[in-house]
Amino acid sequence: MMDMSVQTExxxxxxKLLEEQLIYAVYQPIISLQNGQVMGYEALTRGPAxxxxxxxxxxxxxxxxxxxxxxxxxxxxxxxxxxxxxEHPQQLLFINLSSQVLHDPGFVPGKTLEALQKYGLSPRNVVFEITERSSxxxxxxxxxxxxxxRAQGYRIAIDDAGAGYSSLQAIAELQPDFIKIDRSLIENxxxxxxxxxxxxxxVTFAQKMNISLIAEGIERVEELAKLTQMGVHYAQGYLLGRPSQTTATVLDAHKMIIWQYRRVEGGSMTWRIGDLKTPVHVFEKRTLISEVADFFKKNQEAIGVVIVHQERPVGLVMRDRFFQHLAGQYAYSLYWNRTIDSIMDASPLIVDEETAVELVSQQATSRAIHHLYDLVIITSQGKMAGTASIRTILESITNVQMESARVANPLTGLPGNRQINREINRRLIECRPFHVVYADLDHFKWYNDRFGFQKGDGMIQYTAxxxxQAIAFxxxxxxFVGHVGGDDFIAISTTLSPKLLCEEMIRRFDSGxxxxxxGxxxxxxxxxxxxxxxxxxxxxxLSLVMCSCDSAASIELISQTAAQLKKKAKAYHGSVYFYQKI
Structure with missing residues (x-):
């Protein structure tokens, strides 16, 4: 039994800790396992020393x-x-919330919103992480x-998944935006x-439900590699960054592991969702509902509009659901002078223009049935860029799959000359620096003659x-990786280290x-x-052609330069690369 004086003290x-606000927050980074960047931070509370x-x-x-x-x-x-x-508006702040606090009568949304506005944040920056101090x-x-x-823009995470039945029940009942996988499942x-x-x-469940996974408690490089390879979306742990009051920097060694093991599309014909974007009418979130109704009546072809705040999308209004809101006996008089943010969908699917169409398709088709045909909102650096319909997305995937099957190299499955030319032209039009690596096997005819065509096909597949793998690293x-034909290949990259890329290609080839x-x-x-x-x-x-957007580059100039470099490389005995800037 504790002494009463001790209890009182x-x-x-x-x-005193509460009255004088003596606690403080530290922040542990959460890292993307696609690009190695800091996606957000979990805020952790600390008491006085x-x-x-x-x-x-x-x-x-x-x-x-x-x-x-x-x-x-x-x-x-x-x-x-x-x-x-x-550090920027796309990062998220994860704030812990115990489950029993949800039922506290003092837990009201307005208090958190006031604090966010005071410090320049919005609900879209915040993820409430439901912890299970009690079920x-x-x-x-x-x-x-x-x-x-959620209607205000907050997102929800369930903590400690895999640690017990209650967390699995919480996932099923609450349908969170993020699931944090418990350390007990991650260790070793x-x-x-x-x-x-x-x-x-x-991972499979999360893909079908459009939920992002965060692996907690990563302390070993081997764990990081395995989780990245398996397709887990994000990671958190002492290996990647300890809780701190300053921003985190991901070590280059850890970024390299993520680049090496992440799930990539390789040489497939991957389109960006930005390639499919179309203009859409936008309204500021404080626009009156009557103004939006007038727009829909005058523009019968418009199936939806995007709601923005300071050029950033914050909601979506689809025509059919909009007029359902106004269908009641007193609905017009009830809603007419309200602002559109009171009835908009505050949690639409918003994706960056660089996201692969295939990934957006998975996210879009895993939405609830009544949101299945909603427009997908596309952003560029966080700002409104356009929308894409689910029909456009699915048609583009079908077309790409049919084109790939028709013209891909039957041995390696890599895109052929038509796709190679299309990819180089796209890069030239975008006018951003990129690099072309032309790869060619030396003495392959000798090998084919001595060991046979079947062995030769195996070496071609090995080279692909x-x-x-080098591109992934x-x-x-x-x-992009394409197969010109025979033992000739082309890789197109925007890497910051094109010479290291060539060295990695040679190292991997020679080692195997x-x-x-x-024997x-x-x-x-x-x-x-x-x-x-x-x-x-x-x-x-290897012939490495480094293309600068400052020059008048063309496919012809790239081909001529690669041919000259190839001649130099062929005169050298052994695996080698030569490079030139154009």
């Missing part, structure tokens, strides 16, 4: 015991918002409360097949794999090509004229 110190409440666990347990959890969490939210370190008892009430928050996942199979289920998400010699020691090969060449087998020649 402890209560006094806790009360050398205090019995320095540990957040002790502090929150005491608050719950004393019935003061709501007061403490409200202060923690305010401190998290006050000290936030978000949710009334899911129907929790759904209503969270729906109210590269060594544990059972954990891997469980996480694969989460090497180029795609040193390239960027929309890089020996397996194609059936034989190759001392020399024969050139096309039948002359012996003192070299240990097939090698790789």
């Amino acid at each position: 402890e209560w006094a110190e806790f009360n 050398e205090s019995p409440f320095q540990s957040p666990l002790a502090m929150f347990q005491y608050a719950e015991k004393q019935g003061e959890l709501y007061r403490l969490e409200r202060l923690a939210r305010e401190k998290a918002i006050q000290g936030n370190i978000l 949710i008892e009334d899911f129907s009430l929790a759904q209503k409360i969270l729906a109210h928050y 996942i590269h060594l544990n097949k059972i954990k891997e199979y469980i996480l694969e289920t989460f 794999d090497v180029l795609q 040193y390239g960027t998400p929309h890089d 090509v020996g397996m194609f010699y059936d 034989q020691e190759i001392e020399q090969v024969w050139d096309r004229s039948g002359n012996p060449v003192p070299i240990h087998g097939v090698t790789l020649s």
Whole structure:
């Protein structure tokens, strides 16, 4: 039994902590496993040093015991918002919210909104992370409360998924935007097949439900590589960044692992959603509903409009649902002088113009049935750029698949000459710097003659794999690999390290090509004229053409330059690359 004086002293110190606001927030980065950038931060509460409440666990347990959890969490939210370190409007701030606070009568949306506006943030920057200090008892009430928050633009995350049945029930009932996978499932996942199979289920489920996964507690490089390879969207842990009051910088070594293992489209014909965008009418969020109704009546072909605030999309209004709102007996008089943000969909599908069409299609078709045909909003650097309909998206995917099947190289499955020319032309039109790597095998005819066509086909496939793997390691998400024909390939990249890319291609090729010699020691090969060449087998020649948007580059100039570089490379015995800027 604790002494009463000790209890009184402890209560006094806790009360002082609340009254004088002695707690503060630190921020742990959450990293994208597609591009290695900081997606957002989780705000974590810390108590005053050398205090019995320095540990957040002790502090929150005491608050719950004393019935003061709501007061403490409200202060923690305010401190998290006050000290936030978000670097741009696309980053998110994850704020912890215990499930029992949802039922506290003092928990009202207005308080959080006031704090956000005071410090220059909006609900779209905030994700409420539901923690399970105790399980949710009334899911129907929790759904209503969270729906109210979602309507304002907040997003929801469920914490500790995989740690117990209650978190799985919370996912099913609350349908969050993010699921945070518990450390217990992540630890040593590269060594544990059972954990891997469980996480694969989460990945598949998340894709179908348009939910993003965040892996927590990553402490090993091997865990990072495995999670990236499996298609988990985001990661958090001491390996990537400890909680701090300053912004995080991802180590280049960790970025390289993410680039190497991330799921990429390789050489497939991937379109950006920005290629499909069309103009759409926009209204500021404080526009009167009567003005929007007048627009729809005068523009019968308009199926929807986008609601913006300071050029950034914040909502969507589809024609059919708009007029359903106004269909009641007193609806016109009730809504006519209200602003459009009171009835807009505050959580539409918003994607950046660089997002792959295939990914947008997965997200769009996994929406609730009554939102399935809603417009997809497309942004450029966070600002409104246009929209795409679900019909346009699905038609484009069908066309790409049919075109790919018709003209792809039957051996490697890579795009052929038509797609290569189209891709180079697109890069030239965009007028951004890019690099073309022309790859060619040396002494491949000798190999084919000696080991046979079947072995030769295997080496061609191996070369295609090497180029795609190198692009995955040193390239960027929309890089391209094509198969010109025979033993000739082209890679197109916007990497900042084109020379390292070529070196990686050569390293990977040389390190594995020996397996194609059936254990034989190759001392020399024969050139096309039948002359012996003192070299240990097939090698790789690369021609690197670095294209600047400042020059009058063309496909013809790129081809001529690559041909000149190829001639130099062929005169060298061994795998090598030559480069030139144009």
